[in-house]
Amino acid sequence: MKDNMGNLKALKGALVFAQSGGPTSVINASAAGVFIEGLKSKNITAVYGAAHGIKGILNEELYDIGKESKKELEALKYTPSSALGSVRYKLKDADVDDTDYKRLLEVFKKYNIRYFFYNGGNDSMDTCNKISKYVVKSGYEMNVIGVPKTIDNDLYGTDHCPGFGSAAKYIATTVMEINLDAKVYDTPMVCIIEAMGRNAGWLTASSALAGVKGLGPDLIYLPEVPFNVDKFVDDVKKVCEKNNNKCIAVVSEGIHDENGELICEKLGQAGAKDSFGHAQLGGVAAQLASLIKEKTGFKTRGIELSLMQRCGAHAASQTDIEETFEAGKQAVRAALRGVSDKMVCYARKPGDKYVCEYTLVPLELAANTEKTVPKEWIINDGTYVSDEFIEYALPLIQGETKMQKEDGLPRFAKLKKVLVKK
Amino acid sequence: MKDNMGNLKALKGALVFAQSGGPTSVINASAAGVFIEGLKSKNITAVYGAAHGIKGILNEELYDIGKESKKELEALKYTPSSALGSVRYKLKDADVDDTDYKRLLEVFKKYNIRYFFYNGGNDSMDTCNKISKYVVKSGYEMNVIGVPKTIDNDLYGTDHCPGFGSAAKYIATTVMEINLDAKVYDTPMVCIIEAMGRNAGWLTASSALAGVKGLGPDLIYLPEVPFNVDKFVDDVKKVCEKNNNKCIAVVSEGIHDENGELICEKLGQAGAKDSFGHAQLGGVAAQLASLIKEKTGFKTRGIELSLMQRCGAHAASQTDIEETFEAGKQAVRAALRGVSDKMVCYARKPGDKYVCEYTLVPLELAANTEKTVPKEWIINDGTYVSDEFIEYALPLIQGETKMQKEDGLPRFAKLKKVLVKK
Numbered sequence: 001m002k003d004n005m006g007n008l009k010a011l012k013g014a015l016v017f018a019q020s021g022g023p024t025s026v027i028n029a030s031a032a033g034v035f036i037e038g039l040k041s042k043n044i045t046a047v048y049g050a051a052h053g054i055k056g057i058l059n060e061e062l063y064d065i066g067k068e069s070k071k072e073l074e075a076l077k078y079t080p081s082s083a084l085g086s087v088r089y090k091l092k093d094a095d096v097d098d099t100d101y102k103r104l105l106e107v108f109k110k111y112n113i114r115y116f117f118y119n120g121g122n123d124s125m126d127t128c129n130k131i132s133k134y135v136v137k138s139g140y141e142m143n144v145i146g147v148p149k150t151i152d153n154d155l156y157g158t159d160h161c162p163g164f165g166s167a168a169k170y171i172a173t174t175v176m177e178i179n180l181d182a183k184v185y186d187t188p189m190v191c192i193i194e195a196m197g198r199n200a201g202w203l204t205a206s207s208a209l210a211g212v213k214g215l216g217p218d219l220i221y222l223p224e225v226p227f228n229v230d231k232f233v234d235d236v237k238k239v240c241e242k243n244n245n246k247c248i249a250v251v252s253e254g255i256h257d258e259n260g261e262l263i264c265e266k267l268g269q270a271g272a273k274d275s276f277g278h279a280q281l282g283g284v285a286a287q288l289a290s291l292i293k294e295k296t297g298f299k300t301r302g303i304e305l306s307l308m309q310r311c312g313a314h315a316a317s318q319t320d321i322e323e324t325f326e327a328g329k330q331a332v333r334a335a336l337r338g339v340s341d342k343m344v345c346y347a348r349k350p351g352d353k354y355v356c357e358y359t360l361v362p363l364e365l366a367a368n369t370e371k372t373v374p375k376e377w378i379i380n381d382g383t384y385v386s387d388e389f390i391e392y393a394l395p396l397i398q399g400e401t402k403m404q405k406e407d408g409l410p411r412f413a414k415l416k417k418v419l420v421k422k
Numbered sequence: 423m424k425d426n427m428g429n430l431k432a433l434k435g436a437l438v439f440a441q442s443g444g445p446t447s448v449i450n451a452s453a454a455g456v457f458i459e460g461l462k463s464k465n466i467t468a469v470y471g472a473a474h475g476i477k478g479i480l481n482e483e484l485y486d487i488g489k490e491s492k493k494e495l496e497a498l499k500y501t502p503s504s505a506l507g508s509v510r511y512k513l514k515d516a517d518v519d520d521t522d523y524k525r526l527l528e529v530f531k532k533y534n535i536r537y538f539f540y541n542g543g544n545d546s547m548d549t550c551n552k553i554s555k556y557v558v559k560s561g562y563e564m565n566v567i568g569v570p571k572t573i574d575n576d577l578y579g580t581d582h583c584p585g586f587g588s589a590a591k592y593i594a595t596t597v598m599e600i601n602l603d604a605k606v607y608d609t610p611m612v613c614i615i616e617a618m619g620r621n622a623g624w625l626t627a628s629s630a631l632a633g634v635k636g637l638g639p640d641l642i643y644l645p646e647v648p649f650n651v652d653k654f655v656d657d658v659k660k661v662c663e664k665n666n667n668k669c670i671a672v673v674s675e676g677i678h679d680e681n682g683e684l685i686c687e688k689l690g691q692a693g694a695k696d697s698f699g700h701a702q703l704g705g706v707a708a709q710l711a712s713l714i715k716e717k718t719g720f721k722t723r724g725i726e727l728s729l730m731q732r733c734g735a736h737a738a739s740q741t742d743i744e745e746t747f748e749a750g751k752q753a754v755r756a757a758l759r760g761v762s763d764k765m766v767c768y769a770r771k772p773g774d775k776y777v778c779e780y781t782l783v784p785l786e787l788a789a790n791t792e793k794t795v796p797k798e799w800i801i802n803d804g805t806y807v808s809d810e811f812i813e814y815a816l817p818l819i820q821g822e823t824k825m826q827k828e829d830g831l832p833r834f835a836k837l838k839k840v841l842v843k844k
Binding site for chain 2: 023025051052055079080081082085086087088169172173174176177178180181182183184185186191209210212213215286301303304306307308310311312313314315317319394397398399400405406407408409410411412
């Protein structure tokens with residue numbers, strides 16, 4: 001917001017932070033950053049967390065973060081999965097239906113909310129952008145900042161995304177361990193591992209980090225390259241021939257053919273039905289493992305990294321945790337400086353040593369652009385990633401989590417979640 | 423072995439250690455214990471590791487452990503999955519066919535092997551027992567000691583098994599994380615998690631440890647209790663009713679009906695076919711998730727903990743690592759004292775504080791008896807485990823692994839594996 005002289009001016013009022021979309025293992029580090037920084041400011045009169053994203057504002061379900069202890073807010077840094085609850089809720093275009101927007105504005109006014117932070121991926125940045133535009137149009141003074149979050153690493157404008165480093169570390173570590181396990185017997189074994197990522201292959205590519213320790217997969221298939229089932233079978237056979245009949249392949253859940261049809265649907269339609277006649281009981285890893293078994297007679301195993309890759313906080317990257325925490329703090333500082341309609345971004349300082357700097361990008365750009373793995377980083381006829389990827393990703397998985405343990409188990413944050421009276 | 427006076431006598435000769443059956447995340451800690459202790463003794467003239475268990479002896483594929491550095495042998499403590507290679511090889515009854523036994527004896531004599539250690543579960547202890555009996559019958563002086571190893575925790579005579587504590591810690595930690603992740607949305611969600619264990623439910627039960635931190639599953643199904651699919655659906659519905667339509671259930675891969683038929687096969691026969699008409703594409707978790715989706719319309723997710731539960735060394739229990747290392751050392755010490763035909767066991771010292779002591783049990787007993795979860799520990803109409811289980815298992819998951827990291831990833835042992843000249 002600017003004053004009459006065109007200078008940015010600090011607003012006095014409440015802060016709301018909300019989480020949206022699929023969680024990550026470090027998502028609450030940004031919540032901790034926003035809350036701890038917000039509670040420090042004398043311009044911020046109250047700090048609220050919305051229950052289940054934008055729905056928490058529409059329903060006036062706001063937690064009073066001032067009631068939480070500093071210790072538990074700090075513990076949020078090491079607690080996976082949206083502590084406030086998440087949501088998948090798409091706001092309509094305000095020109096078509098402004099019901100939700102009117103309601104949001106009503107709540108913003110009622111609680112004198114002047115700082116709004118939305119934590120999420122592409123879709124959440126779109127929501128954030130729409131709200132930002134609407135309040136400006138309505139003449140309501142509120143600074144709106146997007147805080148990025150996605151294991152998919154597909155947000156535009158940022159060097160990498162909060163949450164990606166930890167998921168990458170989990171995947172690389174797990175692939176190293178599976179690599180050792182799957183090769184213990186002196187008999188054939190083909191192991192297909194499935195990582196998340198519908199359109200962007202960053203997570204799948206991160207399995208190549210295991211190769212830094214000599215325990216990477218033999219084959220990696222990203223959704224950036226059309227997947228051909230016959231070629232895949234040939235690729236696996238070739239690896240088996242030169243590798244004592246052993247092969248580890250990592251595939252993205254989003255691999256699809258040259259026409260864009262998902263391989264999991266294609267193989268599902270070919271016959272895989274569950275006991276009720278529904279296609280696709282297992283994921284694409286299970287389907288491909290079954291296919292390879294049929295074609296080679298070898299023992300195979302399909303492994304889906306499932307939710308573990310996005311909630312495995314016990315194996316999180318401390319670099320990721322600290323950056324994600326800082327992203328939350330930077331969002332508050334920017335908003336207090338009068339910045340609005342932007343998303344916090346990471347920039348990599350040029351030079352040999354990895355240093356992360358914090359910048360801002362217009363929400364509109366972040367909302368509508370998807371960043372995929374550069375084609376030139378995908379090598380070996382679409383079956384691996386280059387050293388450029390390793391150089392890019394390796395700094396992001398450094399450092400072991402400082403998560404506290406109790407009883408030999410993680411000691412996650414316990415929030416009181418005191419609802420603000422409506 | 424005893425001398426003419428009936429006293430135990432120390433043998434002078436080579437030592438062979440071999441690994442057999444499915445690996446664990448700490449299996450090599452016993453290898454480290456045997457090797458480091460063996461290399462210290464002046465009665466042990468050489469220390470060998472057999473490639474792929476008993477097959478490595480039959481094929482004379484022996485690694486010269488004296489050629490390995492102390493640093494790498496120490497690193498074995500933190501390296502998952504049989505470093506020497508494993509095998510599933512069942513020796514015939516020597517009375518029926520003694521071909522393998524004759525060959526083994528030939529190799530034992532050729533290399534003057536006087537200490538033989540076999541690391542494995544029930545089947546491996548059976549192999550070990552057979553070899554022990556055969557060499558005694560043949561008049562060949564060799565001390566034979568079994569070193570237990572199984573995530574399944576089903577070996578007789580020992581309080582618990584090396585490898586179980588780490589798998590239990592992995593499962594409990596992961597269930598805590600999945601519990602948070604699966605409940606982020608304000609919409610129904612049923613999550614079915616599958617743990618290993620064909621006949622013994624120890625691993626599945628260990629998910630209850632997550633409950634110590636308030637993040638345990640709602641339902642737990644062990645193979646010790648017949649599984650009824652209709653009752654399962656009712657159990658899930660009841661949990662959903664009182665729990666905002668959310669439910670986390672953990673099932674053992676070995677759950678079966680009252681006639682002993684595996685649920686995965688039963689549901690598989692009911693229609694689940696892969697694209698080649700083979701039943702059982704996913705595991706039982708995927709099948710049950712699909713079933714619940716059909717019966718409730720809720721979003722469901724089936725998660726198989728797959729190989730990760732037995733190779734997740736990054737999340738291993740330091741208590742387990744140290745005990746497993748000590749089990750290897752104790753095996754060597756016992757053999758040097760002249761003990762043979764025994765398996766090393768853990769005994770829990772009576773008292774409030776957990777202390778593990780090392781004892782020995784005849785191989786024959788260990789080989790032919792399977793230890794399951796006591797029926798009286800299974801409560802809530804077969805859907806949970808009692809506090810007795812928690813008291814039993816909680817001490818076993820204490821302590822975080824001291825695994826070294828490099829590049830943000832595990833730094834596993836790199837053995838030279840120098841083969842002894844035939």
